[in-house]
Amino acid sequence: MKGNGASAGWVLVTGASAGIGRELAAAFAARAHDLILTARNEEALAALARDLVARHAVKAKTMPADLSLPGAAEAMAEALAEAGVAIEILVNNAGVTFEGDFARISLADHLRLSQVNIVALTSLSRLLLPPMIARGHGRILNVASIAGFMPVPRLAAYAASKAYVLSLTEGLSEELRGTGVTATALCPGLTDTAMVRSSELGKPIPATMIKSPKEVAEAGCAACLAGETVCVPGLANLAITTGAPLLPRSVVRAIGGAMTGGGWDWIASALRAGGFSRDRSAR
Numbered sequence: 063m064k065g066n067g068a069s070a071g072w073v074l075v076t077g078a079s080a081g082i083g084r085e086l087a088a089a090f091a092a093r094a095h096d097l098i099l100t101a102r103n104e105e106a107l108a109a110l111a112r113d114l115v116a117r118h119a120v121k122a123k124t125m126p127a128d129l130s131l132p133g134a135a136e137a138m139a140e141a142l143a144e145a146g147v148a149i150e151i152l153v154n155n156a157g158v159t160f161e162g163d164f165a166r167i168s169l170a171d172h173l174r175l176s177q178v179n180i181v182a183l184t185s186l187s188r189l190l191l192p193p194m195i196a197r198g199h200g201r202i203l204n205v206a207s208i209a210g211f212m213p214v215p216r217l218a219a220y221a222a223s224k225a226y227v228l229s230l231t232e233g234l235s236e237e238l239r240g241t242g243v244t245a246t247a248l249c250p251g252l253t254d255t256a257m258v259r260s261s262e263l264g265k266p267i268p269a270t271m272i273k274s275p276k277e278v279a280e281a282g283c284a285a286c287l288a289g290e291t292v293c294v295p296g297l298a299n300l301a302i303t304t305g306a307p308l309l310p311r312s313v314v315r316a317i318g319g320a321m322t323g324g325g326w327d328w329i330a331s332a333l334r335a336g337g338f339s340r341d342r343s344a345r
């Protein structure tokens with residue numbers, strides 16, 4: 063931690079131009095970390111960098127990149143190495159979602175989602191982790207979702223990508239025991255960002271269950287610095303993620319379908335179709 067003007071180390075935040083990523087950058091800056099901010103929107107990154115430098119007297123550099131392009135993560139790691147920047151904390155926050163029936167979403171969008179949510183996150187983790195292990199300290203904070211705990215109809219590929227992020231992070235966290243490096247999966251529920259505001263699917267959810275990006279980022283930043291493996295902000299979200307593995311898979315699927323536009327009739331029709339009794343053994 064910074065006490066006398068010393069930096070607490072460089073943090074690379076992907077998806078820093080908006081939403082949870084912007085608040086994560088602010089949370090780390092408030093704890094004296096210097097920042098590398100990346101996303102596509104150069105103007106938003108530059109404005110955030112100016113603001114964080116002014117408010118927290120940290121260094122902040124921008125590195126615009128489109129993580130949906132193959133090779134973007136490799137180019138970023140090379141640029142960091144050339145600049146002599148050692149990343150102490152990697153925050154893989156950038157994420158996209160395409161909602162609707164899987165067969166109606168274009169293949170190009172499915173591939174874009176896989177590239178941003180899975181490939182770029184995996185690549186940056188693989189490229190930046192070995193130097194952390196060699197130094198004996200470092201942190202990875204991967205932004206998953208409560209959707210990573212359950213299949214979600216009409217967000218099927220998104221939820222599957224977040225299940226990957228959650229599983230990868232938990233596996234990594236065990237591998238890293240004793241190295242001084244930790245991996246944390248931040249699993250927000252619905253959060254008030256552009257991702258949710260532009261979505262039809264969260265509309266049946268009561269507003270009281272929607273958290274602010276600042277609350278989510280503060281919880282994620284604290285969990286990351288404490289070296290916790292899984293962070294689910296909010297009691298209702300914690301209840302969902304704790305309860306989901308205890309329920310039959312068919313019920314979990316039906317609840318996901320109800321929340322993403324099917325309404326409660328979706329659950330009734332799933333139960334009528336006999337999915338519950340058929341799948342009880344597949345918990």
Ligand SMILES: NC(=O)c1ccc[n+]([C@@H]2O[C@H](COP(=O)([O-])OP(=O)(O)OC[C@H]3O[C@@H](n4cnc5c(N)ncnc54)[C@H](OP(=O)(O)O)[C@@H]3O)[C@@H](O)[C@H]2O)c1
Pocket residue numbers: 076077078079080081082083100101102103104127128129130131155156157158178205206207208249250251252253254255256257258275
């Ligand atoms: N909001 C929620 O309810 C919620 C819930 C659970 C998990 N999450 C997860 O939280 C993370 C942040 O989401 P958010 O809600 O803050 O969404 P958001 O406001 O839409 O922000 C998404 C961020 O990702 C960046 N991004 C998107 N496509 C990119 C690309 N091709 N290359 C580089 N950067 C890209 C965006 O920047 P540019 O557009 O400037 O590139 C932006 O900074 C995501 O991983 C999301 O899945 C969100």
